[in-house]
Amino acid sequence: MESKTGTWTEKKGLAQMLKGGVIMDVVNAEQAKIAEDAGACAVMALERVPADIRADGGVARMSDPDMILKIIDAVSIPVMAKCRIGHFVEAQILESIGVDYIDESEVLTPADEEHHILKHNFKVPFVCGCRNIGEALRRIGEGAAMIRTKGEAGTGDVVEAVRHARSVIGSIKHLQVMDDEELMTFAKNNGAPYELVKEVKTLGRMPVVNFAAGGVATPADAALMMQLGVDGVFVGSGIFKSGDPAKRAAAIVKSVTHYQDASILAEVSKNLGEAMVGRNAAHMPESEKLAVRGW
Amino acid sequence: MKIGVLALQGDFAEHITMLKRIGVETAEVRLPKHLDGLDGLIMPGGESTTFGKLAVAYGLIEPIQQFGKSHAIWGTCAGAIFLSKDIGRDQPLLGLMDIKVQRNAFGRQVDSFETDLEIDELMKVTGTEHPYHAVFIRAPIIESVYGNARVLSALEDGRIVAAQEGHLLATSFHPELTDDTRFHEYFISLAS
Numbered sequence: 284m285e286s287k288t289g290t291w292t293e294k295k296g297l298a299q300m301l302k303g304g305v306i307m308d309v310v311n312a313e314q315a316k317i318a319e320d321a322g323a324c325a326v327m328a329l330e331r332v333p334a335d336i337r338a339d340g341g342v343a344r345m346s347d348p349d350m351i352l353k354i355i356d357a358v359s360i361p362v363m364a365k366c367r368i369g370h371f372v373e374a375q376i377l378e379s380i381g382v383d384y385i386d387e388s389e390v391l392t393p394a395d396e397e398h399h400i401l402k403h404n405f406k407v408p409f410v411c412g413c414r415n416i417g418e419a420l421r422r423i424g425e426g427a428a429m430i431r432t433k434g435e436a437g438t439g440d441v442v443e444a445v446r447h448a449r450s451v452i453g454s455i456k457h458l459q460v461m462d463d464e465e466l467m468t469f470a471k472n473n474g475a476p477y478e479l480v481k482e483v484k485t486l487g488r489m490p491v492v493n494f495a496a497g498g499v500a501t502p503a504d505a506a507l508m509m510q511l512g513v514d515g516v517f518v519g520s521g522i523f524k525s526g527d528p529a530k531r532a533a534a535i536v537k538s539v540t541h542y543q544d545a546s547i548l549a550e551v552s553k554n555l556g557e558a559m560v561g562r563n564a565a566h567m568p569e570s571e572k573l574a575v576r577g578w
Numbered sequence: 579m580k581i582g583v584l585a586l587q588g589d590f591a592e593h594i595t596m597l598k599r600i601g602v603e604t605a606e607v608r609l610p611k612h613l614d615g616l617d618g619l620i621m622p623g624g625e626s627t628t629f630g631k632l633a634v635a636y637g638l639i640e641p642i643q644q645f646g647k648s649h650a651i652w653g654t655c656a657g658a659i660f661l662s663k664d665i666g667r668d669q670p671l672l673g674l675m676d677i678k679v680q681r682n683a684f685g686r687q688v689d690s691f692e693t694d695l696e697i698d699e700l701m702k703v704t705g706t707e708h709p710y711h712a713v714f715i716r717a718p719i720i721e722s723v724y725g726n727a728r729v730l731s732a733l734e735d736g737r738i739v740a741a742q743e744g745h746l747l748a749t750s751f752h753p754e755l756t757d758d759t760r761f762h763e764y765f766i767s768l769a770s
Contacts, residue, residue, distance in 0.1 A: 286693040293690045296715045296755050300623045300656070303587040322631035324587055324624065359667075359681055360625050361716065383687035383716070406688045533631070540586050540608060540632055 289406030294428035297361065297383065297408055298492035301325055301429075301515055305505065305536050306494070308332050308519040311350070312357035314528070321532035325361040325384070327517070328354040333390045333437030333573070334520035334559065343391040345373040348380050355381060363410070368576060369395025371404075378407040384429070385409045387422075389576035390436045390519075397578055402426030412496065414447045414574055416454035417473035420483070423491055424476040430489060432513065433574040434497020437520050439561035441498045443574060444508060448495050452512045458484040497574065500525070500558050502538030502551050509542035526556030581769065582607040582616040584642075586632040588624020588656060592754040596762045610641040618650035618745075618769030621657025623715065623752050626681065629660050630670030639672060646674045650745040650769035658748035659718050675746050676725030683719040683737075683750075690715045695751075697731045697740065703767055704760045711758060712739070712751035719750055745769070 304324025309315040310332060318326050330346040331339065345366050355362045361383035366373035368387055373394075377385050387400050389412050402409040403426035412433035413419035419430045432451055434444030454473070458480070461469065466484065470477040482490050495508035496517035505516045516539055518532075525531045534551040541547040569575060581597055583590040585606035594604045597620075607613060619642065621629070633639050645651070651674065653661035661672055662679040684690070694709040701707060710731075720738035723729055730747075731740035740749045745768045753761035 286691040288689060288691045290692055292692060292713055292755060293687075293715060296713060296752065297687055297690065299589040299592060299755065300625070300715060302589055302591070302624075303585065304625065304628055319627060320631075322587075322628045324628050355686075360627060361687065378688065381686040381688065408687065533635075536628065537632065537635065544608075 291428070294408035295491050298410070298429035301361070301494075302492055303539060304515045305532075305539050306363065306515070306517045307522055307532060308517075309354060309523070312353045314523055315354045315358045317529050318522070318532055319358045319360050321529055322536035323360060323532065324515070325363055326354065326358060327363045327365065327386060327519070328382070329365055332520040332523060334439070334524050335437075336390060337437045345370070345377065345391070348376060351377070351382060352380055365391055366400075367391040368393040369398050369400060371400045374400055374405060374409075378405055382407065387411050387427075389433060389573050393576050399425050399578065410494075412574070412577060413451065414577070415450045415473070416483070417475040418577055419451055419489065419493070420473075420475035420479040423479055427491065429492045429494070431494040431496040431517055433577070434495065434499070435564035435567065436497045436573050437562075438498050438564040438567070439500040439521060439524075439559040440564035441500070441504045441507065442565045444495050444498045444504075445511065447497075447574070448508060448511045448513055451489070451493065455483055455488060459487055498564060499535075500561065501555075502534045502548060505535045506538045506542040506548050509539055515539065521559050524559035531555050579603060579617050579766065579769065580605060580615060581766070582613060582619045584619065584621040584629070584657065586624075587628045588622040589752070589754060590622045593620050593622050593654075596754050596759055600759050600762055600766065602766060609636055610638055613641055613645050616645070616649065618652070618765065619645060620765070621651065621653040621660055622754065623655040623657065626656040626659040627669055629656060633660075634670050639670065642672055643674060646672070646746065650747070650765065652747040652749070652765045654749050654752055654754060655715065655717060658720070658750055661746065661748050675741070675743050675748055676727040677723050677741050677743075677748055678721040679718045680721050681718050682716050684714065684717055687716055690717070693733070695731050695733075695739070699730060700760055700764050703764050706760060710760065711756055712753075713755045714739075714751045717750045720748065
């Protein structure tokens with residue numbers, strides 16, 4: 284009996300195990316434990332949450348491997364970590380220390396302004412951000428085994444997450460009613476690989492799991508994204524920049540499971556303390572938007 | 579025949595797709611009342627700590643334990659962990675099956691693997707001869723079976739990856755991620 288590792292089924296499969304769950308940004312082992320105890324299905328290990336990256340400015344890079352390893356040791360759930368767009372050596376390092384998923388992320392400062400990592404070259408699976416179906420299918424074409432809509436990280440404003448999720452899911456619906464003759468032009472107009480466009484039409488959904496990210500700050504935000512049709516939610520700054528992280532984290536986990544039950548959503552939304560201080564994302568200058576990073 | 583799938587978190591939709599393919603009616607289970615009228619329950623892959631947290635919060639532990647006394651339950655990966663009596667660490671479990679399970683027993687995601695298994699009983703019940711292709715993802719192993727539980731399948735090195743105790747079934751791999759419906763058919767034979 285021959286065993287195979289690093290297959291497409293394995294890469295996509297781990298993302299399927301995360302569905303219906305919440306992936307939380309954490310900056311140290313203590314936060315990772317709080318996230319796990321609250322019911323997170325995975326954590327994203329990074330040195331600064333996006334709200335702080337925004338505030339601090341400068342170049343944001345891969346986190347210290349030692350800090351990521353401490354988080355790996357602290358929890359039993361999968362640990363993800365971010366590398367810069369196009370920085371395949373940061374990805375090699377993250378793979379070698381045993382992270383379970385790599386986020387090639389626009390939240391960090393891009394290392395390459397024309398190319399993303401060829402993710403098929405790795406055994407570890409990758410998740411990438413997208414604003415629309417073309418960007419999503421380009422990333423999948425490069426080997427991303429999971430997609431997240433970008434939203435606008437570090438703002439606490441869900442408006443961009445909604446825009447991107449509606450765009451991707453709207454395009455999937457649009458493809459369902461298109462004639463096969465129209466698919467090549469759709470691929471051309473959206474900058475999407477033709478074979479993947481055909482696959483989306485056949486499947487009626489993304490070929491990989493699709494989470495929402497970037498601006499989710501409340502249980503209602505998380506349930507909104509789920510009702511719009513994503514498979515799960517990333518919460519970055521929204522938890523550990525709030526007044527009571529453990530309580531808010533547990534409430535968001537419950538809201539993703541019970542996203543269609545308004546009475547449960549009302550219950551979990553009570554007395555959560557201060558939400559993170561928001562920043563209006565819709566009227567932010569383009570130069571400050573992280574979501575525009577990605578090619 | 580109506581089978582529920584625990585829908586707290588994880589790949590419950592994939593199980594539902596498989597059940598529909600073999601003509602079985604399905605329901606998503608998030609609250610105790612969703613167990614009413616079911617003939618069996620599948621607990622999917624996902625994160626067992628998340629299942630435990632949500633099952634405790636919404637009062638599902640005791641109702642599923644009661645359900646399992648007279649109905650078939652099958653846990654895949656995280657679901658198998660949740661079904662077990664002992665995992666050597668402190669987290670909420672149903673404790674229905676006489677198996678000891680070790681979480682993440684094969685290492686991290688880069689160590690996740692696919693392999694073929696010879697499962698005599700599965701082949702007998704489904705009347706087939708080809709091996710079963712199993713997908714393991716950050717998978718647990720069943721360290722030991724005791725009481726009335728017995729081994730259904732093991733790897734070549736002897737590590738147990740599937741066990742059965744009457745109408746309870748545990749697999750450390752994911753039949754719902756394949757196109758092979760034989761394991762779902764096998765479970766339906768237990769639920770009938």
